[in-house]
Amino acid sequence: MKSVSTSGDVARPVGVAVSRPSVAGHLQAWLPKLVLAPSVVISLCFVYGFMLWTFILSLTDSRMLPNYDFVGFAQYARLMNNERWWVAATNLGVFGALFVGLCLVLGAGLAILLDQRIRREGMLRTLYLYPMALSFIVTGVVWKWLLNPGLGIQSMVRGWGFESFTFDWLVDPNMAVYTLVIAAVWQASGFVMALFLAGLRGIDDSILKAAQLDGASLPRVYWRVVMPCLRPVVFSAVMILSHIAIKSFDLVVALTGGGPGYSSDLPATFMYAHAFTRAQIGMGSASAILMLGGVLAILVPYLYSELRSRRHG
Template sequence: MPISTSQVPAQAGTRGHSVSASLQSWLPRLVLAPSVAISLFFVYGFMIWTFVLSLTNSRMLPSYHFVGFGQYARLMANERWWVAASNLAIFGGLFIAICLVIGAGLAILLDQRIRQEGTLRTLYLYPMALSFIVTGVVWKWLLNPGLGIQAMVRSWGFDSFTFDWLVQPDMAVYTLVIAAVWQASGFVMALFLAGLRGIDDEIIKAAQLDGASLPRIYRRVILPCLRPVVFSAVMILSHIAIKSFDLVVALTGGGPGYSSDLPATFMYAHAFTRAQIGLGSASAMLMLGGVLAILVPYLYSELRSKRDV
C-alpha cells in the first residue's frame, strides 16, 4: 500500500524524536564514563596491585616473586608494628569517642538558637580548615615543656606543675588525641547540627505535649534519629585515625623512639624508606582491613534491617 506524503514527515519526526531521546539518556553516561573508569583504575586498580605486591618479596622495586603470606608473617613478628597497632587502638578509640561527645554537645548547645550562633559555629569549625601539619606544629609548641603550657603555668608561680606528655613514651600518644580532637570535633558538631535541624519539629512537639523534659527528648527521641549521622561521623573519624600520618610527623615524629608510631608512620618510616615495599604493602592491606572491619558489619546490619521491613 503506498505511503502518503503526509505520513513520511510524521515517521521521520518519530524516528528523530527516538534518536534524540536515546542520546539524552546515554549522554550523561558517556560524560561520566571517563571519570568512572579513571576512578576505578586509580582506586580499586591500585588496591589490587598493592595486595599483589604484599604477596611478593618486593624491596626497592616491585618484584613478582610470590612468597604467599610471608610478608604478613614478618609483619606479625615485628614488635614495632604491634606498638603502632596498639597506639592506633588507643588513639582511634579516644579520638572517635571524644569527638562524638564534644561534637554532639556543641550541636545540642547551638540547637537552642542561642545568640551569636553563627560566630560560635565558625569558631568551632575553623580548626578543620587547617591542615594537620599546622595543627601538629602548633600543638608541638603548646605541649613543649620548655616553652608551652608547662612553662606558662610555672611562670605564674606553680613551680610543681608538670605537663610533659610530649617527651614521655607512655603518654606521647595522648598528645595526638588532644590535637586531633581539637581539630575534628567542630566538624562532627556540624554533622550533628545538620542532623538536628533536619528532624521534624512535630516529633519534638508531640513529645513535649506528652510531658517529656528536654533532656529526655534528646536522649529518647532525637539522638536515636541521628543514627545515620553517628555512622557517618564514625566512618569519617575512623578513616582519619587509620590514615593519620602528617599529624604524627609534625607533633611527635613517632617518638620518643617509636612509642607514638601509628600504622601509617610505620608503613612509611619502617617499610618504604627502608626498601621494604612488600612489607609496606602488607601493612597497607591490614589498614584497609581495619576500615572494612568497621564498614562491612554496619552495612550488613542496615541492609538486613531494610530487608526485614
C-alpha cells in the same frame, strides 16, 4: 486521513513521518558517559589498580624495589612477629577509641547547645567548625608548639609562677599518643557537631514539645527521644571518624614524628617507615593491606545497612 497498517505493525496515518533519533540525540545521550569516562578509568587504574598491585607486592619478597618472587603470606607472618607493628596497632586502638568517643560526646554536646537557639549561633557554629578547614599538618605543627615543654603550655604556666606544673606529654613515651588524641579531637569535633546539628534540625519540634508536656526534663528528652532518632547520624559519624583514625599519618608526622622512639607510631607511619625508609616494600605493603581491611570492616557494614534500609524502606 487514511491509515495504513501492515501485519505486525502499528497503524499510523498516511503522510506522517516516523521520528528517528538524530545525531544530536545520540550525542546528548552519550555525552554524560563520555564526560565521566576519564574519571572512571583514572579511578580504576590509580585507586583499585594500585590496591591490587599493593596486595600482589605483599605476597612477594620485595625490598628496595619491587620484585615478583612470591613468598605467599610470609610477609604477613613477619608482620605479626614485629614488635613495632603491635605497638602501632595498640596505639591505633587507644587513639581510635578516644578520638571517636570524645568527638561524638563533644560534637553532640556542642550541637545540643547550639540547638537552643542561643545568641550569636552563626558565629559560634563557624568558630567550632573552623578547625576542620585546616589540614592535619597545620594542626600538628600548632599543637607541637603548644605542647612543647620549653615553649608552650608548660612554659606559660610556669611563667605565671607555678614552677611545679608539668605537662610534658609530647616527650613522654607513655603519654605521647594522647597528644595525638588532643589535636585530632580539637580538629574533628566541630565537624561532628555540624552532623549532629543537621540531624537535630531535621527532627519535628512537635515531638519534643509532646515529650515536655508529658513532664520529661530537657536532658531526658534529648537522651530518650532525640538521640534514638539520630542513630543514622551517629553511625555515619563513627564510620567517618574511624576511617580518619585508621589512615592518620600527617598528624603523627607533624606532631610527634612517631616518637619518642616509636612510642606514638600508628599503622600508617609504620607502613611508610618500612616501605620507604627501611627498604621493606613487601612488609610495608602487607601493613597497608591490613589497614585496608580495617577500613573495609567499617565501610561494608555501613553500606549493607544503608542498602537494607532502602530496600525495606
